[in-house]
Amino acid sequence: xxxxxxxxxxxxxxxxxxxxxxxxxxxxxxxxxxxxxxxxxxxxxxxxxxxxxxxxxxxxxxxxxxxxxxxxxxxxxxxxxxxxxxxxxxxxxxxxxxxxxxxxxxxxxxxxxxxxxxxxxxxxxxxxxxxxxxxxxxxxxxxxxxxxxxxxxxxxxxxxxxxxxxxxxxxxxxxxxxxxxxxxxxxxx
Amino acid sequence: xxxxxxxxxxxxxxxxxxxxxxxxxxxxxxxxxxxxxxxxxxxxxxxxxxxxxxxxxxxxxxxxxxxxxxxxxxxxxxxxxxxxxxxxxxxxxxxxxxxxxxxxxxxxxxxxxxxxxxxxxxxxxxxxxxxxxxxxxxxxxxxxxxxxxxxxxxxxxxxxxxxxxxxxxxxxxxxxxxxxxxxxxxxxxxxxxxxxxxxxxxxxxxxxxxxxxxxxxxxxxxxxxxxxxxxxxxxxxxxxxxxxxxxxxxxxxxxxxx
Numbered sequence: 147x148x149x150x151x152x153x154x155x156x157x158x159x160x161x162x163x164x165x166x167x168x169x170x171x172x173x174x175x176x177x178x179x180x181x182x183x184x185x186x187x188x189x190x191x192x193x194x195x196x197x198x199x200x201x202x203x204x205x206x207x208x209x210x211x212x213x214x215x216x217x218x219x220x221x222x223x224x225x226x227x228x229x230x231x232x233x234x235x236x237x238x239x240x241x242x243x244x245x246x247x248x249x250x251x252x253x254x255x256x257x258x259x260x261x262x263x264x265x266x267x268x269x270x271x272x273x274x275x276x277x278x279x280x281x282x283x284x285x286x287x288x289x290x291x292x293x294x295x296x297x298x299x300x301x302x303x304x305x306x307x308x309x310x311x312x313x314x315x316x317x318x319x320x321x322x323x324x325x326x327x328x329x330x331x332x333x334x335x
Numbered sequence: 336x337x338x339x340x341x342x343x344x345x346x347x348x349x350x351x352x353x354x355x356x357x358x359x360x361x362x363x364x365x366x367x368x369x370x371x372x373x374x375x376x377x378x379x380x381x382x383x384x385x386x387x388x389x390x391x392x393x394x395x396x397x398x399x400x401x402x403x404x405x406x407x408x409x410x411x412x413x414x415x416x417x418x419x420x421x422x423x424x425x426x427x428x429x430x431x432x433x434x435x436x437x438x439x440x441x442x443x444x445x446x447x448x449x450x451x452x453x454x455x456x457x458x459x460x461x462x463x464x465x466x467x468x469x470x471x472x473x474x475x476x477x478x479x480x481x482x483x484x485x486x487x488x489x490x491x492x493x494x495x496x497x498x499x500x501x502x503x504x505x506x507x508x509x510x511x512x513x514x515x516x517x518x519x520x521x522x523x524x525x526x527x528x529x530x531x532x533x534x535x536x537x538x539x540x541x542x543x544x545x546x547x548x549x550x551x552x553x554x555x556x557x558x559x560x561x562x563x564x565x566x567x568x569x570x571x572x573x574x575x576x577x578x579x580x581x582x583x584x585x586x587x588x589x590x591x592x593x
Contacts, residue, residue, distance in 0.1 A: 178559040190543075213413045229400065229453055277400065
């Protein structure tokens with residue numbers, strides 16, 4: 147029995163106990179009998195599992211600061227290149243709405259068909275914000291090789307060749323964006 | 336069909352969400368994103384429309400990148416912060432740097448798990464979908480171990496096997512801090528928690544086991560008694576249990592609650 151237990155980490159035992167704690171009065175007795183090597187930790191964890199919290203009081207200053215710090219860290223690391231690569235097309239077609247551009251432009255970003263150097267800074271910044279990422283991360287993503295999305299690939303009877311990267315202006319024209327809008331996007335400060 | 340949890344129990348079987356959480360998630364999946372964002376702001380479980388933290392976590396883990404997921408994650412982090420003891424006691428007059436560090440560590444750990452799960456499924460988050468409060472309790476325990484051991488909180492026992500003074504015996508009489516009638520009152524439970532926190536480690540452990548109806552001593556060697564688990568004589572355990580009772584009684588009387 148002990149030989150089997152040696153393979154189970156203390157963390158797994160304690161969290162299994164935590165998950166079981168509400169299931170009956172004898173849970174602590176049972177775990178103490180089965181895992182005597184973790185007895186002190188099981189007793190101390192029981193204390194935490196019985197701790198009472200008042201959910202109705204308003205959060206204090208220190209709690210608000212704590213939450214803000216956690217949220218800031220979550221946002222700072224919000225979207226990596228890896229998660230952009232894994233994101234569905236809809237994430238990009240939704241994000242492109244902040245620029246009031248057609249979904250074809252969003253798909254072009256997702257497929258990395260746009261030459262990063264041709265992108266105005268304002269466009270990059272707005273799209274990065276909508277994607278919950280930084281402009282640096284977005285540029286790193288766009289620098290990767292082009293990749294046809296699954297939806298587009300399935301429409302073709304033959305395996306499509308990887309699309310080439312083209313200037314942003316070309317993507318806008320192909321998507322039917324009018325000249326005035328293209329001009330304002332490309333020359334926006 | 337909800338995504339299954341992947342974490343396995345020590346016996347090799349799978350963890351599952353509770354049935355009521357599964358049903359809640361199914362129901363919430365049909366409402367608009369804006370309504371869900373409003374409902375997750377409700378703080379008290381008694382409020383109509385309250386969303387459990389287990390269900391909230393499910394939506395955070397399974398929503399696409401974007402502002403909606405961010406809003407849900409913000410509320411989830413605030414729920415974590417609510418489940419870590421404040422740096423002041425219920426009287427609002429004690430500030431502890433160690434408690435602040437524990438609070439930060441618990442919240443930081445949870446943010447770490449969320450970030451890790453975004454990169455690749457992190458099965459450690461599954462615990463929080465099974466029982467959010469219990470998983471946070473385990474995190475508090477981990478942080479306590481690290482921080483209180485740094486502070487060397489082990490108090491010297493002033494009466495290892497000493498006699499309980501007649502004064503203490505008279506003081507506690509038939510007092511029971513875990514009187515079911517008192518425990519029904521939320522304010523009493525909050526004050527009792529504060530009072531137990533102030534006890535030496537041995538006395539806290541004795542009370543935890545006493546409350547779980549573990550016998551002080553047993554003639555059956557297969558039965559885990561408080562004496563056996565803590566490696567102390569029956570007399571020592573009884574002495575410190577009574578001392579703990581006397582401390583709690585004095586402390587709670589000062590608060591005017593008994």
